[in-house]
Amino acid sequence: MEIDQPATQKKDSLFACGWGWLKALLSKSTNKAVKVAKSTKKIGQDDPRxxxxxxxxxxxxxxxxxxxxxxxxxxxxxxxxxxxxxxxxxxxxxxxxxxxxxxxxxxxxxxxxxxxxxxxxxxxxxxxxxxxxxxxxxxxxxxxxxxxxxxxxxxxxxxxxxxxxxxxxxxxxxxxxxxxxxxxxxxxxxxxxxxxxxxxxxxxxxxxVCPVWAGEDLHKLIASNLEKLAKYLEGFEGEYFPVSDSSEESTVTFKVDKALDLQGYKSVLNSKSTEESLANLARWEPGHGLFGMRHPWKQYLKIGALSRQCAYHIEALNGINTDIQAVPLEFRNKIRESTTKMSSESSKALKALASAIQTMTDTSAANTHVEMSKTAIKELKIALKDYSVPENVDHIVAIIPIASVTSMLIEITRCVERISESVHELASLAHFKGVEPTVSPEKPHLLHRGSIKPVLDGDDHDDHVIITVHATNNVQGSVLENEIHHDQAPKANYLQRRLEV
Structure with missing residues (x-):
């Protein structure tokens, strides 16, 4: 009896081990089957077509x-x-x-x-x-x-x-x-x-039978890419000029939104092959809906290329390590309004262009925002001329990263302007539906009345020029008055050259 007991225990342990292995195998197979089923269901739900x-x-x-x-x-x-x-x-x-x-x-x-x-x-x-x-x-x-x-x-x-x-x-x-x-x-x-x-x-x-048009997919893809770029620029102020008294909950929410925005503009970087494939297939399709037989599909590729160029600038902007708190408060306050205006107006312009492409209607709604972003660039240059950089080396080093950010934002704004021109060309070639303009002129016109007081030879040695500019914007009906003090300081000129592209 004592000899048979260990043999029986050994058999029981082997049986338990085998049963446990079989249960683990069944559980693993079931989990894998469920995972495949969920993945298949998701593929169908993502695009029922x-x-x-x-x-x-x-x-x-x-x-x-x-x-x-x-x-x-x-x-x-x-x-x-x-x-x-x-x-x-x-x-x-x-x-x-x-x-x-x-x-x-x-x-x-x-x-x-x-x-x-x-x-x-x-x-x-x-x-x-x-x-x-x-x-x-x-x-x-x-x-x-x-x-x-x-x-x-x-x-x-x-x-x-x-x-x-x-x-x-x-x-x-x-x-x-x-x-x-x-x-x-x-x-x-x-x-x-x-x-x-x-x-x-x-x-x-x-x-x-439920036709799927490659041209329509290309049309939607280009508009979607512009919206993704606009969404990233919309959050520029919250990232580079955050409110100091913001709550912890809002900070976490902003980080989550930023991660989604990053994922959005990164998808624009990888859209070239898809756009070219859709454009090639769209040329074979007969006229359908709002797309005629000779629809300008090549123009979509041009807009897509400019969108990727803008996304590359955003990628470079996002790669700049900037400690906002280390930047002098005075300098931040000087450039805050103009830089946030650039990003905000560029974002609104991209959204207007995306909406115009989606609905195939008049694109003039974006002109105002493009002009306002260009005006913001000029205002930034004026603000920099009015700012005198101290002799402190640490101060200059702290300014350089935010100066790089501002320089890249100027490039993005100019890229948005080129995108706007390409979308206008597409609207002309594809005969987008016209709408009644809400603003009488297509572009805002700035009427300047200024007086320049030159410095005479007998004046002080400090080069000091006062320019009073009265700018009337007949789109918004507002009058801007700026007084510019141009001190020819070497550090300020260095910073200005860095920002100007």
Whole structure:
């Protein structure tokens, strides 16, 4: 009994160990299955059109399969009916432009390559039984080499790469198989017919069953990118000029919002390939909705490039390590109003441009904000001329980081101006709907009345110029009066040169 007890305990421990391992395996498999299910559900919820696209592909495959299932059709096409199924699998894309691109490329490439293959077969047969394979091999080599090289040409690779690939495949199959096969013309006719049936099925379903337009996606993407840039600039004041008595809760909220804004503008940096792909597919699409046949899709790429340039400036701005509390309070107060005005007006301009693109309406609403941001740059330069930098080296070192931030903000403001010009050009080319202007002039005009009192030779040695400027803004109806004291201090000139770009 004493001998059997340890053996029994050993068996029990092995059984418990095995049962525990099995339970862990089942639990791990269940967790993984749940994770995959949640991920799949999220993909469908993020864009429900993906689910609809899957159903459309299933419908297209079911319809073309009738060519193989129904005896009258099968007797007409034979085994070549499978080419219709294969065509649906390889040409049905998510967007209408992608489907049309692949269908037309495949159809015309098959037609031309088939015709050339038959011609090559007939030409090779003239050289007799011994010369025929040599001529066929030479023709396949020359055409395959030339066609493969054309795939490296940028404009062919962008729009006709799939067509060239199908051309090489079809020509090789027809010319080579014709050497051992009779009734080659009948076989080519059957294959071309089934390919046309498959392509036509894809085009009809893609156009008339919940169509997905690549051009519309590009249109929305460009507007969304401008909104992301505007959202980051909107929070500029809270980051670089925070309110000293802000609560801890508001500080945490701001950090969370900042993280989301960073994620937003970083997505703009990586949007180039998506924009180019959508623009290429949009050119294949017929006119639909507000988008005509010759819609200026290239202009969207220009706006996208400028948006990425602005995002790169924001990336550089975000990478500057600035201790705001170390910057002298007097200097902060000098530049605070003009810098926050630059970021605020640039943000409002980008939002107005994004809204104009989304609704395809007049873009003049952004002009006022662009002009106000340019005015803020001038006000900043005036404020810097009025500021005299002390001789303290620590003071200068503390100012340099915030000066870099301000310089980068000026670049962003100028980039927003170029984006505005490109959007205006798009509105003109695409014939955006006009709206009644809420402001009579398109741009605010500043009327200056000034007097300059020069310093005479007999005056003090200190170079001191007083300029009184009365600026009337007929958009806002306000009068600005600034008194500028220009002291030619070396440190101030150094700081000004650093800020001016």
């Amino acid at each position: 993906r689910v609809i696209h899957s159903l459309k592909v299933g419908l297209a495959l079911t319809l073309v399969s009738l060519v193989y299932y129904m005896r009258p059709l099968y007797e007409g096409f034979g085994v070549s009916g499978m080419w219709a199924v294969l065509t649906v699998v390889v040409v049905f894309e998510f967007s209408v432009g992608g489907t049309l691109s692949r269908c037309l490329n495949r159809g015309f490439a098959t037609l031309f390559a088939g015709a050339l293959g038959l011609g090559a077969q007939h030409l090779a047969s003239l050289f007799g039984d011994k010369g025929e394979p040599v001529v066929l091999g030479l023709l396949v080599f020359l055409l395959a080499t030339a066609s493969s090289f054309t795939r490296f040409i940028p404009w062919i690779k962008a729009r006709y790469d799939y067509g060239v690939l199908i051309f090489i495949l079809t020509f090789s199959l027809v010319s080579v198989s014709g050497y051992r096969m009779d009734e080659l013309l009948k076989l080519a006719h059957q294959r071309l017919s089934t390919i046309l049936i498959g392509g036509a099925t894809c085009i009809i379903i893609s156009l008339f």
